[in-house]
Amino acid sequence: MYDGQWREWKPYVSPWDPCPPIRVKWYVVPPNQYIPFQPMNLPQFPLDEALRRGTLWPALYSPYPSRRAVKGG
Amino acid sequence: MWIYEKKLQYPVRVSKCDPRMARFLIEQYGGADGELSAALRYLNQRYTIPDKVVGLLNDIGTEEFAHLEMIATMVYKLTKDATPEMLEAAGLGPHFVNHDNALFYENAAGNPWTATYIQAKGDPIADLYEDIAAEEKARATYQWLIDMTDDVDIQDSLKFLREREIVHSLRFREAVEILKADREQKKVY
Amino acid sequence: MAERNDSTGNASAEASSQPAGQPERSQPGDAAYVAELEQLQKVDFALVELTLYLDTHPTDMQAIQQFNQLAQRRAQIAHAFEMKYGPLMQFGHSFTRYPWQWAQAPWPWQV
Numbered sequence: 001m002y003d004g005q006w007r008e009w010k011p012y013v014s015p016w017d018p019c020p021p022i023r024v025k026w027y028v029v030p031p032n033q034y035i036p037f038q039p040m041n042l043p044q045f046p047l048d049e050a051l052r053r054g055t056l057w058p059a060l061y062s063p064y065p066s067r068r069a070v071k072g073g
Numbered sequence: 074m075w076i077y078e079k080k081l082q083y084p085v086r087v088s089k090c091d092p093r094m095a096r097f098l099i100e101q102y103g104g105a106d107g108e109l110s111a112a113l114r115y116l117n118q119r120y121t122i123p124d125k126v127v128g129l130l131n132d133i134g135t136e137e138f139a140h141l142e143m144i145a146t147m148v149y150k151l152t153k154d155a156t157p158e159m160l161e162a163a164g165l166g167p168h169f170v171n172h173d174n175a176l177f178y179e180n181a182a183g184n185p186w187t188a189t190y191i192q193a194k195g196d197p198i199a200d201l202y203e204d205i206a207a208e209e210k211a212r213a214t215y216q217w218l219i220d221m222t223d224d225v226d227i228q229d230s231l232k233f234l235r236e237r238e239i240v241h242s243l244r245f246r247e248a249v250e251i252l253k254a255d256r257e258q259k260k261v262y
Numbered sequence: 263m264a265e266r267n268d269s270t271g272n273a274s275a276e277a278s279s280q281p282a283g284q285p286e287r288s289q290p291g292d293a294a295y296v297a298e299l300e301q302l303q304k305v306d307f308a309l310v311e312l313t314l315y316l317d318t319h320p321t322d323m324q325a326i327q328q329f330n331q332l333a334q335r336r337a338q339i340a341h342a343f344e345m346k347y348g349p350l351m352q353f354g355h356s357f358t359r360y361p362w363q364w365a366q367a368p369w370p371w372q373v
Contacts, residue, residue: 064215068223
């Protein structure tokens with residue numbers, strides 16, 4: 001489910017936490033965070049793929065899988 | 074002026090009758106980091122931002138209205154044929170009492186849209202950082218909305234909108250770089 | 263995601279209630295309309311992306327050439343679409359048949 005755009009961290013778990021602990025939490029860091037200023041002539045998606053993905057440039061594309069889908073809805 | 078175009082920016086399809094999801098989606102219609110806030114924020118800031126980046130605020134602000142229409146389409150389709158009983162079961166009873174099946178600029182908790190959601194400081198760096206933050210917050214909201222539905226067609230439209238936030242955020246950060254670079258050029262010559 | 267492309271065929275049969283003189287036209291809102299509109303949405307989306315990009319990269323000659331080529335292509339696609347399904351824009355940016363077509367359903371959120 002998680003690709004190279006995801007980071008993990010481990011929250012402190014107290015023995016007094018009321019709910020079963022989630023030991024690893026995830027967050028996404030989209031690729032725009034590593035592009036201070038888009039260089040010219042980046043490779044492009046074909047137009048139909050660009051529309052579907054929401055950007056013309058693969059370097060800016062960030063997938064997001066639904067957590068609902070993973071749980072099986 | 075603006076000219077309306079009789080088409081959506083992206084094909085929106087809704088495959089599941091789910092008024093509950095409409096209630097969540099309304100966050101991006103009339104919420105703090107929603108599309109109405111975004112459009113009005115940028116189109117208002119553009120009057121006083123340096124000329125070099127007016128075009129960008131103008132065009133992103135305009136695109137936000139296309140996104141507002143996509144969200145409205147999803148909400149409209151999800152509630153179009155819902156009975157009062159269905160709306161009540163989805164937690165939309167209070168909405169129905171006030172608005173029937175009409176859309177309203179409110180957030181997921183039913184708070185009406187307010188201009189306090191947006192800011193215009195007149196300082197270009199402050200305004201652009203607000204815009205960058207707004208894009209990242211909207212991206213996060215789309216993530217949690219994608220997590221709230223198993224309708225793959227709604228997920229598809231929301232993923233498109235989430236990706237647009239990422240592109241807009243980059244463009245606003247480029248605008249900051251453009252404004253920063255102006256001074257260096259003056260020094261050189 | 264995959265479902266978007268299979269909306270093409272099966273449209274011709276139900277296109278019967280058209281105004282006289284247009285016997286085999288598909289209608290706004292049917293599957294052929296959706297598929298043809300998507301061809302326009304694809305090109306227009308690239309133009310949106312390039313517009314925002316050029317707002318911050320005004321001297322990228324290649325992007326400007328691509329923009330102008332796509333703008334030309336979008337004009338052709340939009341014209342063909344309007345001939346079939348009616349005006350996409352108004353206030354004089356699109357022509358109209360008789361009777362006034364603009365205000366006819368379906369609107370984009372209804373399709």
